[in-house]
Amino acid sequence: MKKxxxxxxxxxxxxxxxxxxxxxxxxxxxxxxxxxxxxxxxGLMLTEYYVSIKKQKKLFCFEEVVANLNxxxxxxxxxxxxxxxxxxxxxWLYKHFAFFTISPTIINWVFLFLFxxxxxxxxxxxGHSVNLFWSAHVVHHQSDDFNFTTSARVTVFQAIAxxxxxxxxxxxxxxxxxxxxxxxxxxSYPFFTHTQLVGKLGFLEKFMVTPSHHRVHHSCNEEYLDKxxxxxxxxxxxxxxxxxxxxxxxxxxxxxxxxxxxxxxxHFHFPLEMMVAFKRAGNFRNKVKVVFGKPDDIDPRIRNYLxxxxxxxxxxxxxxxxxxxxxxxxxxxxxxxxVVALMEYYLTAFQLGVAALFIIISVVNTGAMLEQxxxxxxxxxxxxxxxxxxxxxxxxxxFILSMVTIVLSGVLLFxxxxxxxxxxxxxxxxxx
Numbered sequence: 001m002k003k004x005x006x007x008x009x010x011x012x013x014x015x016x017x018x019x020x021x022x023x024x025x026x027x028x029x030x031x032x033x034x035x036x037x038x039x040x041x042x043g044l045m046l047t048e049y050y051v052s053i054k055k056q057k058k059l060f061c062f063e064e065v066v067a068n069l070n071x072x073x074x075x076x077x078x079x080x081x082x083x084x085x086x087x088x089x090x091x092w093l094y095k096h097f098a099f100f101t102i103s104p105t106i107i108n109w110v111f112l113f114l115f116x117x118x119x120x121x122x123x124x125x126x127g128h129s130v131n132l133f134w135s136a137h138v139v140h141h142q143s144d145d146f147n148f149t150t151s152a153r154v155t156v157f158q159a160i161a162x163x164x165x166x167x168x169x170x171x172x173x174x175x176x177x178x179x180x181x182x183x184x185x186x187x188s189y190p191f192f193t194h195t196q197l198v199g200k201l202g203f204l205e206k207f208m209v210t211p212s213h214h215r216v217h218h219s220c221n222e223e224y225l226d227k228x229x230x231x232x233x234x235x236x237x238x239x240x241x242x243x244x245x246x247x248x249x250x251x252x253x254x255x256x257x258x259x260x261x262x263x264x265x266x267h268f269h270f271p272l273e274m275m276v277a278f279k280r281a282g283n284f285r286n287k288v289k290v291v292f293g294k295p296d297d298i299d300p301r302i303r304n305y306l307x308x309x310x311x312x313x314x315x316x317x318x319x320x321x322x323x324x325x326x327x328x329x330x331x332x333x334x335x336x337x338x339v340v341a342l343m344e345y346y347l348t349a350f351q352l353g354v355a356a357l358f359i360i361i362s363v364v365n366t367g368a369m370l371e372q373x374x375x376x377x378x379x380x381x382x383x384x385x386x387x388x389x390x391x392x393x394x395x396x397x398x399f400i401l402s403m404v405t406i407v408l409s410g411v412l413l414f415x416x417x418x419x420x421x422x423x424x425x426x427x428x429x430x431x432x
Contacts, residue, residue, distance in 0.1 A: 034184075035341035038076065041191060042334060045148040051197055052147075059196055062323060063370050064145040066330055067261040070363035071139055072152025073337055074263070075159065077359050080344055080352070082156060086163045090176035093167055100173030112174055112182055114233075116166070120186070121236040123165040124229040127158075134295045135270045136161045142266055144253040146218050151194040155267060189232050190214075200246070209234050212246045219250030256300060263367035265312055270295075273302045318370060319428045326366050333362045354390045358383060372427055377419040381411060 052059040102108050127137035136157035143150045169179050193214035201210045209230045217228040227244045230237050237243035258266065274290055277298050281287040289297060306312070318326075340347070340355045347355065365379040388404050411418060 030345035031342055032344045035338055035344075037188075038334065038338045038341065041148070041152075044191075048148045048195060048197060055197070057196070059145065059147050060149070061145050062327075063261050063318065064143050065149050066326055066366055066370065067263070067266065068143055068145070068149040068152050069330055069334070070263050070367055071155060071266065072149075073333055073363050074360060075152070075154045075156055076341070077337060077356055078156035078159070080341060080356070082159060086159075087176055087180055089163070089167065090170045090179055094170035094174075094176055097171050098173045099171065102173040102175070102178075104175070104178050108174075109178075109182070112169070112178065113186075115172070116169065116182060116186055117231055117233050118236060119165050119168065120162075120231040121229050121240075123162055124231065125240075125242065127161065128226055128229070129294055130292055131270075131274055131295055131298065132291050133161055135274060138254070138270045138295075139266055141218060141254055142258045144257060146194060146196055146215060146250070146252045148191065148194055150218070151191045157267075186232065194218075205234075205245075207233060207235055213237075213243075215250045215252075216244060216246050218252050220253055220255045221248065221251055223248070224250060225255070256303070260312055261367050261370040262312070263364045265310070266367075269303065269306065270298075272306055273298055276302045276306065318372075319426070321428060322369060322372075322426050325426060326369055329362060329366050329369075333359055333366075336362075348393070351390065351393050354386060354393070358386045358390065361386065369426070377422055380422070384408070384411070 049060055102112075123133075124137075127133040136155060139155050140150075140153040140158065143153060166179070166183070170176055190209075193209055193211050195211050196215065198211040200212045201208070204210055205212065209228070209232055213228045213230070213234055216224045224244060227242055228234065228237050229242055234243060258269065260266065260269075278287055278290045280299075281290050336355070337359055340352070340359070344352065361379055361383050365376055365383065368376045368379065385408065388408065392404070
C-alpha cells in the first residue's frame with residue numbers, strides 16, 4: 001500500500017510539473033495559434049479519406065491531392081506576409097474614409113455577416129465572369145476531384161482580389177478588428193462544403209450553402225455552369241437567378257481539363273493566355289475586352305499554343321518510388337509550414353524569407369516530379385543550398401560550415417553521376 005501511495009504521489013508530482021511547464025510555455029511564448037488550423041484541416045482531410053475508403057468510394061487521386069495541397073501550402077505561407085498588410089489597409093481605410101462608426105453589438109455582427117456574405121457573392125460571381133478575376137480564381141476549379149483537399153486551392157492572388165472587394169467594409173464603418181475576426185470564421189465554412197460524402201441536408205438546403213449546392217458550382221456540366229456562387233447563404237443565388245439544384249451527377253473540373261499537376265502552370269496558364277490574347281487583340285476595345293470580358297471570349301487554341309511552347313506534359317504515369325518520395329516531401333513541407341507559422345514571432349525577416357523560399361521550391365518541385373521534369377534535380381540542389389543557408393543563420397560553427405562546403409562541393413563534382421542515379425531511383429529509368 002505504501003509503495004502504491006508513493007508511486008501515485010510521484011506520478012502526481014510529475015503530471016503537475018509537466019502541467020506547469022506546458023502552461024508556462026503557452027503563457028510566455030509568443031506562438032501563432034492560428035497555425036493549428038493546418039493540422040486540424042489535414043486531420044479532417046485524412047478522416048474524409050478514411051470514411052471514403054470504408055464506404056468503398058474512390059474520391060481521392062494521389063496526384064490531385066498533392067497538387068491541391070501544394071496550392072494550399074503556398075497560400076497559407078503567403079498569409080504570413082499578407083494578413084498584416086490587409087489589416088493595415090482596412091485600418092487605414094477605416095481611419096480616413098469610414099462613413100459611420102459601427103460598434104460590435106449583436107445586431108451589427110449579424111449585419112456584418114449578411115453584408116460580408118453578400119459581397120462574397122458578387123466577388124465570386126465576378127470571379128467567374130471577368131477575365132481579370134478569373135485568372136486568380138481559376139486555380140480553385142482545376143481539380144478533377146472534389147473533396148476537402150480541393151478547398152485548399154486558394155491562391156494569394158485570389159486573397160488579394162477578395163480583400164479588394166472587402167475593402168468596402170471599413171469604408172462603411174466596420175472596425176478592422178471586427179472585420180478580421182469575422183473573416184476568419186467566414187473563411188472556414190467553405191472547407192466543409194467541399195465533399196461528396198454528405199447528401200442533401202433537408203431544410204438547410206433552402207437558405208444555406210450545402211455540399212450539394214457547392215458540388216453543382218464545381219462541376220463542368222453544361223446545365224451547372226455559372227451557378228451557386230454563395231459562400232454561406234444560398235439566398236443570394238435565389239434572389240439573383242443563379243441557383244440550381246443538384247439533379248444529375250456532377251463532373252468536376254474545368255470545361256477544358258488542365259491535365260497538369262505543375263504548380264507553376266496551374267497558377268499562370270490563364271494569365272499567359274490573357275497576355276497572348278491581349279497581344280493579338282487588334283484595337284483598344286478588344287484589348288479591354290480581353291481584361292474585363294468573359295473567359296469564354298479567350299480563344300481556346302491559345303492554351304494549345306502555350307502548352308507546346310512550354311512543353312507542358314499531360315498526365316504522366318507515375319512510379320511507386322516517385323509516389324513515396326512525393327508523399328514524404330509533401331508531409332515534410334506541411335510540417336515545416338506548421339512550425340514556421342507557429343514560431344513566426346521568433347524568426348527574423350531573413351530567416352522567414354529563407355524558410356518561405358524553401359517551402360515554395362518544395363511545392364514547385366513535387367508538382368514537377370509528378371510530370372517527370374528534367375530540371376527537378378536543379379531544384380533539389382537549390383533546396384539543399386537554401387536549407388544550408390537557413391541552418392547557418394542559427395550556427396556559425398566552423399566544423400559545420402566545413403562539412404556543408406564539402407557536401408555541396410561533392411554534389412557539384414559528381415553532379416552527372418548523382419543526377420543519373422537520382423532519376424533512375426525516382427522514375428525507375430535513367431535519364432540522359
